[in-house]
Amino acid sequence: MEAEKTTDYQITVCTVNWFSAELIEALFLNLSKKAENAEKIQYIIIDNTNGKNQNLERIRRIALPVKIYPNDTKNQRGSFAHAIGLNLAMSKLDTEYTLFVDPDVYVFKDNWDSLCIEKIRAQGCPSIGTSYPKWQLGMYHNFPSPVFCFFRTEDYRKMNADWTAYSQNALINFFNFLRRQILRCCLLITRKKYQRYEFIRRIWTKLEKVIGACSPDTGNRIARRAKQEKIKSILFQALLPDELAKDASEALKNIAAEFELYSFDGEPILTHKYGTGSWVFRTSKGHDSDYWRKQIQLFEEQR
Secondary structure, eight states, X not given: OOOOOOOOOSEEEXXXXXXXXXXXXXXXXXXXXXXXXXXXXXXXXXXXXXTOOGGGGGGGGSSSOEEXXXXXXXXXXXXXXXXXXXXXXXXXXXXXXXXXXXXXXXXXOTTHHHHXXXXXXXXXXXXXXXXXXXXXXXXXXXXXXXXXXXXXXXHXXXXXXXXXXXXXXXXXXXXXXHHHHHHTTTTTSOHHHHHHOHHHHHHHHHHHHHHOOOSOOTTHHHHHHHHHTTOOOEEOXXXXXXXXXXXXXXXXXXXXXXXXXXXXXXXXXXXXXXXXXXXXXXXXXXXOHHHHHHHHHHHHHHO
């Protein structure tokens, strides 16, 4: 059901909380500081702890219009719970544009809000943002993921956007599991090897095209429908360390190596920390929030 429009805000920024209060506070302050029209942005938190994360109340103290909606995920976790939160958020939207964004994101680009709106209007497409990076073999790479998905709200409503992750059918999930093992050579192909060896990138990119999206994570239904209906979107580029300019700062190289770094029009636009427990995608510093923040600070100081 579409939410009734009750405000003059132009953009709703929405994120899903799972004991991420500190990250969310920093995210909202970052987005507000970097926006051209911060006064036109409102913020929504879908609280997947269903009120258990008491630290979330600290966000009410910052001088931004924030609404918090408790959400009972019925003991679901990970991508399944995240998708439940995003689907709930779709019913709370009352602005022309929406940004779904992960808590562990930092935006480098000034005037990011105007940039996203201008690009969507110019291209006549529904969304702009980050897709799953190319080293996450088996994910979809053709449409914005919930890491940073800026979209025209009405367009996503018309698409009946469903963020549900994976399948409700156990046999289909098992079949996809087997396909992932083939694609990743039973975990022999890791992010580190993908980044280090060019021949691995060439071979497994071709193999991925044959096997297809065998890890249908959050938003895969939207991406699949977009592919079927030939709906295009604008994507930021996920950068490998060796794809950076030779004169790139050491901090930027560290971000690209240990976390996720995205660029647009040849400039860094945002980073996603993405600390994962998966051995396939894990990096040595991936869970180190202090290190991530330090590299961001160093890069910002050197710009």
